[in-house]
Amino acid sequence: MVKTNKNKLVMQSVQGKIHGPIAPTPYRIGRNGTAYVLPATGGITYNVKVGDSCMNWVGDHVEPGVSIKNENTSENAALNLLACIGNEARVVTGDSKGAKGYVTGKHGGIDHVLIHFDDEDLEKMAVNDKILIKSFGQGLEIEDAKEIKCMNIDPNLFEKLGIKITAEGIIEVPVVTEIPAYLMGSGIGGSTAFSGDYDIMTGDKSANIDYGINSLRFGDIVLLKDCDNTFGRQYLKEAVSIGVVVHSDCIKSGHGPGITVIMSCNTSKIKGIIKKEANISYLMNL
Template structure:
């Protein structure tokens, strides 16, 4: 059985406010066509973790609730310290006391994404404060020092059913594998925050790897992608991540993936499982 250092991890409170949706101008697709569609931020009532990531009339749509802070330094603390699977609690407004779960981090806009049930969503309002019990930073797997973990609550790690194989590698259930050539926006950015987009501009490859069927919350394997410190191509490297936002209109973008585990060598193997989704692991409704 894999051992992790969960008893050594520090739990701290971080807090954010529900952000307002943003719209700067039209969004242009790869054919030069303009679109005015919903994008990031706010409370999204009908797009949730577990739903399809593609097919929405939107761009970079964030499921559930998007939070941030106006102070960039404090917001950086929120983005860096919270982890997928952390408990989130509403501490102001009509929904005060209701609990949810952190589901991902959106780079560029620097949002932290939270899942709440329908009853809670209906009571929430823009500006409501949400506090998170952040724990997971510093998570290590015993005897696997070269496999780094980011953004991962230890309780979620234990629910993912990760196995040690006879050759010493780790096996992780994933919905699909994505080749490095399809990875776009996020290259060069720090691996411990934000996300890394799967490009959608090549419909043949997008369908070939089953990406048109991806769901928000799916666990995926990024082949030849090193996200140990920053994001980029490295032959043999493997990254395991979670799909955190919808597909996109803009070139170089697509469903976003936040890193959970990564290794510079091929010490992580994927086991295809269509149910490998955090909605199942965390029993989200």
């Protein structure tokens, strides 16, 4: 097992409310210039789950499961910064009080944290129900590879990724596919990768085929080539990042499936091992 500083990390509460969908205008403009009326972010999404395809939904930036936000701006910033994929979440108000779920992603821009719950719990939930998360994971380090920045992942989930360190000190991580830097769009240039996500652009149909993007699922673990996310998000030759698919494909130019980064190195110390089962739904038994 890869050694980490897990036993030194702080577990701390963060909290938000189920945030209803919003519609500042009725229309969303697609990359072809056409206006569409579609479901998008927020609320309780009953029939879209981690492990499902993230492509071909009749929607835009669809978030699987439950989307939460805190109405206090500073507290919401902390919620989005400290919550990590794999963290335990618990409903603290409403008819589903006591129900437990798990964080599956963070969506920048709208600034939502996304949580998986079982179907029977979803049926009892309502917009504005409060959900508490035991945030745990920021500050995680690999003891023998501290130049690799780990972020946004619960240490208990990290241990299930199947990571190996070679004799040469290369970190091998199971992934479903590798995405070139030129396909990374919305979110590029962000000041930090410790919150939110950025999108794989899907406007080029041939690239979607070449890189297996049409087969991506919510929760898939992917490798981003020449992508440096150690602090902000930028292109850097030979840098490598690992991330999780958190929201659906999108109709807008420069957008597509969202990736929350869980690991990054500004050199080529990370190598992807292709494995179709590299998805958090399998690792977490969701």
